[in-house]
Amino acid sequence: MTSKDQFSVDNGHAAKLVLYFTLNVVVTSGPSSLWPKKAYRNPVDQLVAFLDKKHGDEWAVFEFRAEGTGYPDAEVYNRIHHFPWPDHHPPPFAIIPNLMAAMRNWLQGEPKSPDKHRVAVVHCKAGKGRSGTVSCSYLISQEGWKREDALKRFTLRRMRAGFGDGVSIPSQLRWVGYVDRWTNKMDKTYVERPVEIVEIHVWGLRGGVKVCVEGFIDDGRRIKNFHTFVRQEKTNVDRAFSQTLPNDDPPSRMQTETLVSPTVGTPSSSNQDISNSDSDLSQNVILRPLTPIRLETSDINIDFERRNKSGYTGFTMVTSLAHVWFNAWFEGGYEGNESGVFEIEWEAMDGIKGSARKGIKALDRMKVVWKYAEGGRSQSIDEPQAGEPVEEGRPTNWRGAGDPENEIEARHSGGVASGRVGGAKLTLSEMSSEAASKLIGKDLGLRKANADSANISRASSFREDEVHRTHEPKSSVVKEAEGGSEDEGTKAHVSDDEKTNADIVASHESHEHERLDTATGKYLELGMAKMANFISKLGPGDRKATDDNATP
Structure with missing residues (x-):
């Protein structure tokens, strides 16, 4: 070739x-x-x-x-x-x-x-x-x-x-x-070995951030959450320093670097959030699991989600989403190390649905300390030679069983008691947000609150209208919904001005009216997401028209 x-x-x-x-x-x-x-x-x-x-x-x-x-x-x-x-x-x-x-x-x-x-x-x-x-x-x-x-x-x-x-x-x-x-x-x-996450160091962690460790299962077809850190697993390094320093001056960055170790710091009390309840402050913390986090493959994903209390009862506001994958074999394992460190800045992490969008900055940088799990079986995976049989994956259901795009149905949500004026619109917003979340996966905006999250993260310093002004693009809600579309900007063929004598795709101008409009599919897919975003951003004045019909 x-x-x-x-x-x-x-x-x-x-x-x-x-x-x-x-x-x-x-x-x-x-x-x-x-x-x-x-x-x-x-x-x-x-x-x-x-x-x-x-x-x-x-x-x-x-x-x-x-x-x-x-x-x-x-x-x-x-x-x-x-x-x-x-x-x-x-x-x-x-x-x-x-x-x-x-x-x-x-x-x-x-x-x-x-x-x-x-x-x-x-x-x-x-x-x-x-x-x-x-x-x-x-x-x-x-x-x-x-x-x-x-x-x-x-x-x-x-x-x-x-x-x-x-x-x-x-x-x-x-x-x-x-x-x-x-x-x-x-x-x-390439050698596949089970990995254990020892601890995660986070610099500049903001309030209300949920941190999860994920990995592949089912031969890579699915991603599993292996652990979600709770507040009892956090060590605030800054606070540990303040207990030993002769004055109240905060430690320098170099001091923090030196003291971020498993032996320094006092674990947070049981009533403390995983990150500071005041979202305007940032912390340097160590997240150390109370029980070992073991992944059966060397592929590791660290997922961050920042949430804030919403004015709507039963809802939370997602303001930040980011994650990062790395492989332990390539981050120290190949050199013969039994443990290693992976470090990354916030700006270099993956955004929402493959885009660059991550919302409000949730941290400055983080470092993952890993080691190979004891008793784990090593598996050397070699590339088959020419002519040798090749092991392939099992196909998933071709009809898309489990694919949200095939599961969304128009149905009534049953209603949500908002506890405030505008409850009728909240019911529609909840129904739209539920459909959108199934369709496009994680995204910024309103989400149903989970009772289990009380021990994980939810800050209170941002209101939802402030969040939208911070993260939405310059134009409109429609732009925000489209921003995460992976196929935006792709082309189905090479146009004339890009051709050389070696190019193989024929002229399309005389057949432009026949071209498949793949954007149509994108808009169909994002329709519910746009509706959810639009309704969730309606201000009090916009809700007034529904007051007469609002649920008390």
Whole structure:
């Protein structure tokens, strides 16, 4: 494979369904065979017809959708390889050796037709984050590309100008870097071992922050919360210093760095929050679990969520969301260390739904201290050699069982007693927010309060209207809802002004009216989210019109 693609395709509607990343790798957004998705996503029958015409029998699909493909395997002649993992996250590294080998075995195999060459059709949902991670990893590990060149190539081919990088989620970029090291410095050696989280150091922790430790389960198809820190597991380093210093001056940053250790500090009292109840103050803290946190794989996710008390009874206001994935093997394990440290700044963490949005800053930086778990079994995962059988993943239900997009139904919420004027609108807002939360996952804004959260985090210094002014973009609620869309800015083909003699995608201007409007699907998906955001931001004056009908 080279960067010079040497064949062309005919003009027409079907040619717009795919994008040729390289001569052998085709990237497409997730096709579907079900209505109504078939109306705004790639119809799988048209995609198959296009691939049959251009490549005969020399194509195979590689899909990465833990939420379900959207079509049965039989509709692509069972010519499909499943390596699923959740959207907006990096893959479990344990699947990388087999995934790379499966693509290599197919692409480097002997084609049945002498006048054709093999292609790998890769897709996730938007054909961006997960597909870009795999496509770039393949070029690096199998074709000898440099990491920077592979990432630039994907951005050039997949993104419209001005819409950022193709692979943009920090943890996915970190994984592409891991693949580069695995290929060029580690002789493709990877050892999976259970990991224990010893403690987490956080500098500048604001009030009301919930901290969770997560990891993959079910062969990477799902993410599990292994531990949520409670206030009894927090040591306030600043307070510990104030008890030993000759005056009340706060310790310097260097002093704090030195004293953040398991042996220093007094655990917080049982009535203290995980972070200071005053959100305007920040703390340097150690989070040390009372019982060991053990993950069975080396992939670790640290998740942060900042919540504030809402004026609505039974609700809380989410003001910050961020998380970060790292792999212990690449953060010290490969060097022979039995323990290690991973450190990151707030700005470098993953945002909401793969975007850069994280809301109000919840911390300055954090450090995770980990060690390999005692008695854990090591598993060396080697890349299969050419011709060797490759272990693949189990496909999830193609209809999307467990996929929120397929589960949302229009139904009455049963009502929520708000305890204040405007209860009728709160009922509608609750129903909309519930549907939106199922559809788009975690996001900023109102959320139902959980009784268990009293021992975790909820600050009180921000009101919801202040929060919205802080985190919403300059334009409107609609912009806020669209900001987390992963497929925003992707292109289904390369336009004329981007073509070279080597480009393979045909002219689209004369067929622009035939182009699938993938934005339609995006708006359908985000409709409930926009409604929820709009209703939750209505001020008292906007609610007055409903006072006569409000629930007392």
